[in-house]
Amino acid sequence: MKRILSLLLLCLAGAASSAFSKTPGEVEIGSVLREAQMQGLSGPAKNLSAYRGKPLVINVWASWCGPCRAEMGSLERLAKRYGGKQFNVIGVSTDDYRDRALAFLQQSKTSFSNYIDSELMLENMLGADRIPLTLLVDAQGRVIAKFYGAKQWDSPEAVDVIGKAFRVKM
Numbered sequence: 001m002k003r004i005l006s007l008l009l010l011c012l013a014g015a016a017s018s019a020f021s022k023t024p025g026e027v028e029i030g031s032v033l034r035e036a037q038m039q040g041l042s043g044p045a046k047n048l049s050a051y052r053g054k055p056l057v058i059n060v061w062a063s064w065c066g067p068c069r070a071e072m073g074s075l076e077r078l079a080k081r082y083g084g085k086q087f088n089v090i091g092v093s094t095d096d097y098r099d100r101a102l103a104f105l106q107q108s109k110t111s112f113s114n115y116i117d118s119e120l121m122l123e124n125m126l127g128a129d130r131i132p133l134t135l136l137v138d139a140q141g142r143v144i145a146k147f148y149g150a151k152q153w154d155s156p157e158a159v160d161v162i163g164k165a166f167r168v169k170m
Contacts, residue, residue: 026127032141036122038115041093042105046115048122052141055087055166057153060117060126060133062094063104067150068132072108075134077154078162079112086168090114092122094131136165 027033036048059075061068072091079089091114095101101116117123126135127146134151136144144165151158163170 023124023127023129025121025124027125027143029143029146031143033137033143034125036125038092038122039118041091041098041101041114041116042110043113046113049141051088051090051137053139055139055168056135056137057087057089057162058126058135058137059089059091060094060123060128060131060135061091062131063100064095065131069104069108071132071150071153072104072110074151074153074155074158076108076110076112078159081154082159082162082170083112086170087162087166088113092117092126092128094120094123094128136162138166 022028025034033048038046038048040046057075057078059071061072063069075089075091083089089112091110091112093101093114093116095116096118098116098118101114105114115122122128126133130148132148132150134147134153136147138144145161153162159170
């Protein structure tokens with residue numbers, strides 16, 4: 001009986017540690033994002049560092065992801081209302097097929113800058129082991145917060161969280 005119990009505890013410990021493991025090269029909250037060349041999806045390619053100097057909301061999504069699709073409208077409204085003023089909003093698609101990602105952006109009428117991560121470099125660095133993932137990054141490129149799962153990003157509560165995180169008046 002002791003042997004079975006020990007084996008069961010060992011299996012549970014292994015499962016728990018893998019549940020909390022990070023993606024390869026993941027930048028933790030409080031650390032600065034590394035430089036990355038981003039492949040343009042709805043515009044030209046750009047270095048991640050080009051967004052330094054102003055806080056940044058990064059949303060990691062895929063066209064096949066239902067929760068990602070559900071929150072994209074609220075991100076678009078957030079970007080239209082505040083984007084470029086108090087902070088910038090960008091998206092990073094993890095789609096394997098560029099045409100599917102582009103079709104989704106056109107269908108959802110998304111106007112903020114989006115990039116595609118076909119090499120999985122950004123996905124790993126940002127910690128996108130599940131999506132949608134939204135990161136709040138300060139003007140110096142430091143990760144302030146990570147939010148997994150779909151949110152209403154233009155809701156009063158979310159706008160309040162973003163304003164406090166970035167220390168800006170919304």
